[in-house]
Amino acid sequence: xxxxxxxxxxxxxxxxxxxxxxxxxxxxxxxxxxxxxxxxxxxxxxxxxxxxxxxxxxxxxxxxxxxxxxxxxxxxxxxxxxxxxxxxxxxxxxxxxxxxxxxxxxxxxxxxxxxxxxxxxxxxxxxxxxxxxxxxxxxxxxxxxxxxxxxxxxxxxxxxxxxxxxxxxxxxxxxxxxxxxxxxxxxxxxxxxxxxxxxxxxxxxxxxxxxxxxxxxxxxxxxxxxxxxxx
Numbered sequence: 379x380x381x382x383x384x385x386x387x388x389x390x391x392x393x394x395x396x397x398x399x400x401x402x403x404x405x406x407x408x409x410x411x412x413x414x415x416x417x418x419x420x421x422x423x424x425x426x427x428x429x430x431x432x433x434x435x436x437x438x439x440x441x442x443x444x445x446x447x448x449x450x451x452x453x454x455x456x457x458x459x460x461x462x463x464x465x466x467x468x469x470x471x472x473x474x475x476x477x478x479x480x481x482x483x484x485x486x487x488x489x490x491x492x493x494x495x496x497x498x499x500x501x502x503x504x505x506x507x508x509x510x511x512x513x514x515x516x517x518x519x520x521x522x523x524x525x526x527x528x529x530x531x532x533x534x535x536x537x538x539x540x541x542x543x544x545x546x547x548x549x550x551x552x553x554x555x556x557x558x559x560x561x562x563x564x565x566x567x568x569x570x571x572x573x574x575x576x577x578x579x580x581x582x583x584x585x586x587x588x589x590x591x592x593x594x595x596x597x598x599x600x601x602x603x604x605x606x607x608x609x
Contacts, residue, residue: 415452422530423452430503430523438504438516444471445504448527450497455608456599457533459524460578461542462502464509473498478579485579485592489600495609497531499524501546517546529567534606536564536571537599540578548573559595561602572602
């Protein structure tokens with residue numbers, strides 16, 4: 379019992395103090411895993427990706443180097459959605475591979491998860507110039523794509539990272555300080571999922587004191603995962 383408590387404290391303090399030890403080097407991560415997803419899911423994801431790439435008159439797409447579609451395990455029942463790619467993500471074509479991605483990996487590790495058992499995407503699939511916040515028009519353009527993306531994956535737990543993801547998928551009238559740490563049920567396509575909002579890792583790097591609240595959210599995700607018997 380004492381040993382288990384010590385392990386939990388180590389994970390907690392490692393997470394809380396992680397902003398002191400992250401480095402500036404982007405994660406060099408490319409998809410090498412074959413998760414054995416069904417042909418139906420594979421085809422639907424490929425069609426969705428092609429639909430995003432084939433958009434007309436999208437300034438974000440014109441200025442970006444790569445589409446940033448997803449990372450992780452498409453079979454996972456835990457899906458995380460952030461805001462938009464940054465410079466590192468645009469370079470590698472994968473979400474959360476820069477400094478915020480390093481912290482996200484640490485957050486997942488604190489509740490015994492990693493990219494092999496979660497699935498990650500963003501509201502926006504192309505980098506906004508200078509890493510600016512996506513405009514309402516851009517969010518509106520990409521909303522059908524991320525909604526379809528969720529419907530294909532059919533997660534049992536959907537984690538919205540930050541206010542942009544929250545406002546896009548829950549509503550613009552809500553604020554993250556009041557919404558975070560609460561479960562709501564929402565339907566995407568024919569799939570109903572439990573949704574929780576927490577802070578974006580980039581915000582936590584700017585406001586490390588908020589990691590205490592993020593840790594509460596992470597423990598809620600861990601408990602929900604256990605209650606739903608998600609591996």
